[in-house]
Amino acid sequence: MGFLWLSIAIISEVVGSSLLKLTNGFKRIGPTIGVALGYGVAFYTLSLSLKELPLGIAYAIWAGVGTALTALIGIIFYKETIHFKKALGILFIIGGVVLLNNGM
Numbered sequence: 582m583g584f585l586w587l588s589i590a591i592i593s594e595v596v597g598s599s600l601l602k603l604t605n606g607f608k609r610i611g612p613t614i615g616v617a618l619g620y621g622v623a624f625y626t627l628s629l630s631l632k633e634l635p636l637g638i639a640y641a642i643w644a645g646v647g648t649a650l651t652a653l654i655g656i657i658f659y660k661e662t663i664h665f666k667k668a669l670g671i672l673f674i675i676g677g678v679v680l681l682n683n684g685m
Contacts, residue, residue: 583633586626591643594623595650602659641681649674 597619603612649671655661
């Protein structure tokens with residue numbers, strides 16, 4: 582159940598982070614509410630995952646996967662550029678998460 586809560590936390594955080602760009606400095610109410618809900622659900626479900634998962638592992642996975650997915654959303658939906666260093670960085674993040682999971 583811990584990894585289910587962690588997955589929900591990651592998805593919620595990615596949604597909240599991805600909506601930040603649309604808030605226009607928190608001047609647009611719809612995206613602003615989405616950011617608040619996304620982060621609220623993310624932290625709540627992250628706390629639930631910590632009942633079963635070690636803090637260091639859960640937080641590293643949450644932050645790493647969230648960062649990689651948010652970067653991919655920026656590339657896909659916001660047409661941000663991708664170059665070798667960005668792609669390599671995302672691969673390193675994913676590799677780090679894999680190593681952490683194998684070390685559990």
